[in-house]
Amino acid sequence: MIEIPPKIRQCVREIRVGRNVFGGGDFVWIAGPCAVEDGESFRRIVGELGKLGVTFCRGGLFKPRSSPYAFQGLRAEGVELVRRAKEEFHFSFVTEVLDEASLRVLLPVTDMIQIGSRNCLNYELLKLAGATGKVVLLKRGFAVTMAEFLGAAEYLAASGAREIILCERGIRTVTEVTRFTLDVGAIAWLKRHVPCPVIADPSHAAGDAELVAPLLLAAHAAGADGAIVEVSQCPEETRCDAKQQLDLAAFAQMKRQMD
């Protein structure tokens, strides 16, 4: 019914980023704070995550926030903090780009380019990201159909990208007990119809720390190749999305359930 766009059909099934391979059978963990807030707290959390076996970290530098008065991320100032932490702890890093300027600033420090939900259909940004030669992580928008999602991914591919990872992060529905509804059927369908690896973001879908683990387990069971999870040392003190962040103990327990 949905025609898979031509260049998506030519995309790569197994994508290596540092020590992790997406789509190769092992479940890939990406974890880290919602935002990089300062050098020391970031150093500590990625250090702790490393001890738990996590070699791929996340952390927002350019944050798209619902209010212009909310913390917008450390932006360019955070790049050096991340660079130093990577040097010390040897992890791969993914962070969101918002436009050409942030893309240029982040390219040297990020190992994978994240296009966030709000920019899922921002085609000009997709063209730029697709042309970098980097692996791109494309998050599905709040109300984006599979046809539109693949159209967006094809923008990446048409610009040259063949290493594209799709991320299901929940859609807007009537359900009021989660922030979004994790669409495990979309994960299962994508795994059957497109070559690209598919990961899940259970943190944004849940919007609630206690529901992150079951959503992650469900995504895995539906066929997800990995997950991107928000973890922080003091969830209650973080400057964004505090409610949905796991502390290290909860993350460690969830990871043990899976491994």
Add this chain to the structure above:
Amino acid sequence: MIEIPPKIRQCVREIRVGRNVFGGGDFVWIAGPCAVEDGESFRRIVGELGKLGVTFCRGGLFKPRSSPYAFQGLRAEGVELVRRAKEEFHFSFVTEVLDEASLRVLLPVTDMIQIGSRNCLNYELLKLAGATGKVVLLKRGFAVTMAEFLGAAEYLAASGAREIILCERGIRTVTEVTRFTLDVGAIAWLKRHVPCPVIADPSHAAGDAELVAPLLLAAHAAGADGAIVEVSQCPEETRCDAKQQLDLAAFAQMKRQMD
């Protein structure tokens, strides 16, 4: 945030129906055709399911169809067919009731009363079903919130039922590759907040046989206590919902993946 209604809080955590216990740790399989179409085909499918270890069967007698000209089920005429098949194969049986008349007809043959999605908020029917003393399986409606779902379940409880099983069967969303979106977050949330066992209906959510297994696995991973699955011997020949029915081989393979 959502207040759990008072009598739901007093509901039973483990519910035995025949040889199956919902909420007791073992995953309960309910399987069978969308509709009971004739005695011989029903006999054969439940016989085959029995060989696969399924001791709880489903099969619609009163079918709520989108068109008045579609097959409406064998109705009262099918009761005797089911009774005989139960006698021969010793399975528990669940089927949908639509109103007081069908409830009366079905009570002698059904071991669990199913309230379908379209009647999730049909409070008069809930009052009747709750007063029978039978276990009730309440399916969530297409666009029903958790608050409304628990309100509906409380109607059952307020009429006397304490053995209530909740069923997540997918909600209406923007996703076009599945018929409905299975809300695994709702399953996880319900398991944390109400005592009632929760099962999933991956068949109606998927609307497509190839997606039934991943949805069932996801539901299980999210905490579901069981599943109700449409299985028929010749999916392409069935008179309703043909596309989403598993054949016996596909069902057996899925069951092995889980057991």
Add this chain to the structure above:
Amino acid sequence: MIEIPPKIRQCVREIRVGRNVFGGGDFVWIAGPCAVEDGESFRRIVGELGKLGVTFCRGGLFKPRSSPYAFQGLRAEGVELVRRAKEEFHFSFVTEVLDEASLRVLLPVTDMIQIGSRNCLNYELLKLAGATGKVVLLKRGFAVTMAEFLGAAEYLAASGAREIILCERGIRTVTEVTRFTLDVGAIAWLKRHVPCPVIADPSHAAGDAELVAPLLLAAHAAGADGAIVEVSQCPEETRCDAKQQLDLAAFAQMKRQMD
């Protein structure tokens, strides 16, 4: 694209109920309290509405409420109150039926049978209502497509009804400032594709008295043949849906805007 069901195509374009004609060019006003709460308050409100030219009144006797502990309506006890008020003030009356029992109780007093949103796909009830010979008002469910809505209406028609009025009352969407989203496009589409008159329920869509008037005006502009509006003398004292009820002054002002 959507095939109009055969008996819907034979339905009547102009439907007279008492002094009102739906589909005849004049906008029909149906107004009254959410629920009939007692004889005196009902007498007073329908009396006042009559002075404003309203000759078709609404008032719930059997109320489908989200909680079993909320006021369920006066039920059979209210019939005599309504009968007496009709005798005194000579208005037509519409009220919701929930099942066969309430249908039987209400038939002598109601001039039009209302099927509520929650029972839009309750096909057994539709069969009964369609066979009464009375005009039926079918409200669209929270997440019901046009194809399903017409399928439901066809159940009425297949049981004999040819005088069917369709009611758009808002659907569930992401919008948080109204209780439901009034689907004016559905009104416009229905008016172009089916003969049945179409009315709107701006009160339930708005969920907020201050938005009732603009929604009603929008529905009229989109082609609605009338509206059913909740009006009460003391909105803040009513026992259900208080927030969305207009007081008489607000209703009178809105009606003047239209007439």
Add this chain to the structure above:
Amino acid sequence: MIEIPPKIRQCVREIRVGRNVFGGGDFVWIAGPCAVEDGESFRRIVGELGKLGVTFCRGGLFKPRSSPYAFQGLRAEGVELVRRAKEEFHFSFVTEVLDEASLRVLLPVTDMIQIGSRNCLNYELLKLAGATGKVVLLKRGFAVTMAEFLGAAEYLAASGAREIILCERGIRTVTEVTRFTLDVGAIAWLKRHVPCPVIADPSHAAGDAELVAPLLLAAHAAGADGAIVEVSQCPEETRCDAKQQLDLAAFAQMKRQMD
């Protein structure tokens, strides 16, 4: 319930662009083709629209299309065509910007900056657009709540804009007979709670020429200050969104209904 952001509260109620005033009581018509396709066809359509009294024209130069292989607009090459048509026919012009590059290219020729639905939450673009000193037209995203919509508008305001026009263009819902569902309740709510003028885009909501007029009339009735409508000389030959474009005769008839 929803707090209106501080700078939105200081926005201007009446916004003059050329000969049109939004929010001043007169309904403002913006019309034109989905995309500017070539100089001659654009010249002809704006000339014809001028004869119908339309002094504000639309026409996409940078088109965000679902497929990278679809016509992406004339882009920078179209600017001179528009400039010449404006010189000849003296209309105001609005067109969509996609990023900083297109913004720079379009600033000299556009009298109002349009942020499209897909970029409604593209905050970096909003910051740039808000800082230009131009009037900004912000279209609501497919699944954007009022709180998010006002948050996005506040990005414009926080960057200096005080002349912001909000555009309701339909949201994603279960309804299958329109492309999107025009949210007239959102229009009514915005008009009561924020100073900014509000217009509607009935063309994208309808997705079908025959439903454009009733949606426009409904938006007007709900309080919209104007509308932006797709009109082309040969709808069936246009290179994008052909199905929803009005021809001149249909547009003229609709305009007469309103004026």
